[in-house]
Structure formats: C-alpha cells, structure tokens
Amino acid sequence: MLPCELLERNGDSLKQYVLKHSRDWDLPKPFMEWVDRDNLFLNSLVDRIVTGFPANESDTLFAEWGYKDTLLNTAEPYHLWAIEGDPCIDQRLPLQQSGLNVRWVKDLTPYQMRKVRILNGSHTLLAPLGILSGLEEVKQAIDHPEFNQFLSNAIEKEIIPSLPFDQNEMMQYGESVLERFKNPFVHHLLADISLNSISKFKARLLPTLEEYHEANGTLPDCIVRGFSGLIRFYRVNEMKGSYIGKSFAGKDYIVKDDIKAIEFFQEQWLRYDKGEVPLRQLIEATLSNQYLWGKDLSDIPNLGNEICQYLEGMID
Template structure:
C-alpha cells in the first residue's frame, strides 16, 4: 500500500528479510496471553514495549489482543490493523548523563478487536485457555461506576462494565474453575486503581443480579493488582517526516517516549513468573505496599513540577526544560527538591535523592517540550496534594518555613491576580503580561475579588495574604495556623510587587 507521498506504509510486507519480520512471524505462533483495553500512546510506549522485550528474550512468548475502550478509538485501531499491528517506538532523552536515541519496531499485537463492531469476538476472548492477563489505560475517568442495563448481547461503553461481562463469560465457560482467574493490571493514574476496579466490577455483578458464586470467584480467584506507572510517553513526534524519508515507509502509529521507566505492582514477587518483566532487566518491582512509591512520585516529580510552574510562569518561562537551564531558577528549584521535598518522603534519604536526580535528568530531556501552562492547570488542588505535605513536614523537622515552597505559594497567589475575559480566566506575570489560567471557577473568583480589594486600597498586602491563606475554601484549612508561613509569603509577595513597579 502506497501513501499520498508515494511511500510504502509500515506492515509485514515492508520488513521482508529483516529481523523484525522474523520476530513478527514468530509472534504469530504465540498464543494470546494478554487482553489490552486501551490503544493509546502510553500503553504502546510502556507495557507493550515491555512485553516485546520479554518476547525477544524468550521469557514470555505471548501475544496481545488490543481493543479500544471508547468508540472514538476506532480510527487508531484501524490504522494499527492496516499496519499488521506493527509500529515504531522512539526512545529519546537522557539516561545516566548520556543522550539516548533508539528506534525499535514493536511486534506484540496478535489481534485488533473493535468491541463496538465485533462484540462477540471481544467476549469470545473470555473462553481462551491461554488468556492470563488484562491490562488497561482508559484514563482516570475510565475507572468509574456507571449504571449499565443487563443487555449482554450489546456492547457496553464503560470499561468496568466490559470487564465484568468478560469475566462472567469466562466464569460460565469454565464453570467457576479457580485456575482460570486472570491477573488484572490497571495502569490508570488512580490511587488504589486495582481495588477501585474490583469494587465497580462487583457492583455491576450486584446490579445484574449475577450469582453470588460469580462474585466470590471474581474476588478470590482473580487478582486486581494496584499499580503505579511512571514514564513520559509523548506520542507522535513532530519530526516524523524525517524518519519516513530515512526508512522509506510511513508509520502513522509512530510513538515516542523517554528512556526512564518504572512500574511498581502491589503483589508477591512470585507473580513475576507470569509477568517476567524484572527477569528481562526492566525497572518493574513487586512490592507489599505502593504508598512509599506513590508519595515519592507525587512529592518529588509532581511537586517539583507544580513548584516550577508557578515560579516559572510569573517570570515568563514557558517550559520545564527552560526552567532547568535558567541560571537562577534552575539551581534554586533543584536545591529545593533535594532540601525541602526529599525530607518528607517516607523512604531512605539515599533512595529519595537518587530518584530526585533521575527526575531532574528527565526534566532536562531535549526532546520533550513540556509546557508550564499545562502543568499549572488546577494548581490549587495540586498544591494541596503535592506541596503542602512537604511544607508541613519541613516545618516539623526544622521548625522553620521551607523558603522555596513558600516562594512558590507566593508565586501562585501572584499569578492568580486574575481577570475574566470572554469566559476565560487570565493571570498576570511580573512583567504585566496576561496569561491564561485554568482552575476551579469559585477559587479563581475568590482570588479575583481579593486582589481587587487590594488594588482598590481596601486591603494591605498583609491582609491579602492573610485572607487567601486563611481560606478553607481554597486549602481545606487555615494556612495562617502554620507558624511563619504568613510572614514568609507576605515577604515574597512584597518583593514581587516591587519587581512589578
């Protein structure tokens, strides 16, 4: 098949005589061991790459049946089918101080099934004796309860509903055989994602008045595993045409990712025999408790992101990499991560500092343009979750306010000197330029009113800081109760006001 540019399209025919063709042909002899619900960039740059690595090393020898969670994914699934399930993954960035640029053809998809046009084929996977694992990434919004009528002959829109019916089909087919339970690994960025998915599946079973023995089988003989994933997958690259010219074919499913990857799965290490990622040398850990890993990621990676977004935006910096390269803010924010955020993470200092170093290296990735405007969306709720615990932990340890976190809070308050135009909210940089901000409507209205009172002379700057820090609507508590915080934030706001003038 020729594209509009006269090139071939990636597929088995384009690989004739290559190692990739031999890998693809071998894949076709493997049983389908994995059902993947989600055709998007993340799973293709994370789980599918891992399965491909295991297959190359002879550790897994299994294929994947991929299906889209929503009808809108049909076009991507069709494109994948037209390429015989083959796509290229670019791994680009820094790792251990070295610049990495790698290309790999991923050949793990044995079947592409659209559940909305091939519902019977999708449910038929439940009867396969080879099926062992279900992985998913349907976004956080995908793991939620929606009441669904009992119409097993019709496609179900919700992911938990699809899974519930698939499991019931398997239960019936194998007459409740305990050995036929599945490993279910949701990759959605939702705390306790496996527990929540199990809860919703059981709720569907109750709604549909399915036998109590089915619910017992789901609970006792299937493993809904909580997991935490960590990798930035950027998707289709801007430089695709350059790669096409060099390869001589087009890959419309081309995907790009960073070198770093980490997957923590709550379960006993023996499960690694069924999913041999660790044996393949991949950074996958089977752990008793995900909490330390979640806290590590939220406070060090996400917390630093939130801190740099507020400080960077008011100073006119647009992207994460630009912050790391800034002669003032780069060193200052790196030091804040190590000195103000690391102490509150409930793991060894050595391990926390090692992770912090890897995070900073990821921020410096020359191939990723991560906009601070995107990171700063919903900054109020993000500050509460990502930075407030570190602020309190630092005060408890040292008896003083962490300076850069306080400066970040002041920067957020200053950025949220907002106005509303044509239904959109705009904050203000120190140079007076207006920039779009997105957050809770009531929160932004509160900031607008408080700043208006200050600009009119009704409030002093100290009163503005006191009113905003004391708002339980914003923070769920009165932050003025944290000794020294009001004074620190007010001091930074005063400096910012002087810069503006």
C-alpha cells in the same frame, strides 16, 4: 487489573468502583463474588515523563518515515513500573522477565511518595513561577541558573529531608530526576503541568511544607516561595470564557483549574486591585480556605508573613 492513574491505592479504588457499579446496575450476586474473589486489582505506580504528540516535529518525522502516525507519542527513555503484588505473578505476566523495569513490591508507599513529592512536586513547584517568569518548558528552567539552583535546593534541602526513607536512596532518585529534566528531546510544557495546580500543590507540596515545619520549627523557603508564586499565578481575569493571567513581563497565560477555586482567587485579587483589602488579608483568606486545602493553613506560624514578603515582590 493494573490501573496506571496517578492515584494513591489506585487498584483498591478501581475495585471499589467496579463493585459499586455492579451493585448500581443490579448485576447478579455471583458475578460480584467472582470479581471480589477471583480477580486481582493491583496498586501500581508508573514513573515516566510522557509529553504527548510531538506537534512541532511530526511533519518532519512523517516525511522521513513515509507515513503518518496520528497516535505518535513522546516519552523519555527512563521508565519504572512498580506493582504491589507477589513476585510470582511475573511467571504469569512476565513483564520483568521481558527486560522491562518492572518491580513487584510488597509496599508501594515508598515509590508512590518519592515520585509524588520529588518528581511531581518539583514540576508543581516550577510551573507557576516559570510561567510567570516567561519560561515555557521544564528544560528552559533547568538551563536557567537561578531556577536550576532553586529546584536543586528545594529537592535536596526541603523535600528529601521531609521523607521518612533512606536519605541516600532519595538523593540518588532526586539527582536522577534533575538529570531527566535536562533531556533536550522532551519538550515538557509548563502550561500542561500547571493544569489543576491547586489540587497538585495540596497533594505534592503541602505535606512537605507541613512536615518540614514540624521537624525544624521553621518553614521551607523554596516551598513558601513556590506557594507565593502559586497565589500570584491565579491573579486572573475572565476573557471570552477563559481565565487569563499576566506574567511579570505582561505576557498572557491561561489558567485551567476547578472553577470554584479560580473564581475565589479572581474575587480576592479583584478586591485587592480595587483597594478594598490589603495584601495580607488576601493571603489570610487564601490560607484559611478549607475548600482549597482541606484544612485551615492560617494556623501555621509565620506562613502568612513569609508569603506576604514574597508576594510583595511579585505584584505591580
């Protein structure tokens, strides 16, 4: 069993759910013993940017081919599938032997952490700020001198130094990520990346912020700027069942996330706009909201002050 969801220990989780449903459905005990004893649920990690159906190009491609393929998908050439399991399994399931970039590894942790922190973390850092600045795709951000430098600094000076792995290897991976972002044929929409940004920030960027601060006694400037942009991104109003924000230039965008998280930000920004609370109180309420972050972030020294400084330059 090889689940590909971007979840830590996804094979272990799948096995737990299979056994749980087996118990819930009163399936025979020998069946559950067989599941547990004779089946392998392997933790795995897929590293590939896949952007979905190429809507803007499909008609041209279909005309060229002479047929329609409604399952058409777009993916970059780069691919890596790391599977936590005995390499001898490749004799039974010859993925590696077939020439695919599949690695059978003893410990998936380094592959998981580097992808989540560097590649996925970069996406999550970029999306709210990019949308607020009027950008639509990752490629546009990479082509933008300011955003390119911002992302490079975040990866090289903040994210990678916070990872407990060989720094040269992490730098090589970081450089490859930036190169992959430049692919002109992969139209990766920032709006798609921004889906559920709160939980993504919590999993992908908050650990870097905390570990950087613990190691250096200071805060990672790029991550803090991204955090500020995230809070500004959730300055929304409800319109016809959707939650709409406005970019720095006044362009509408849609925010999709856990409804409780969105409503929290909507309420905080509404109180601020009415003059009921100052910006600093809005920030403190956000940082102390354990529903969002799983902990109280207001205890991190100077975090509220630095976010406040950035946010003051992002609001009307």
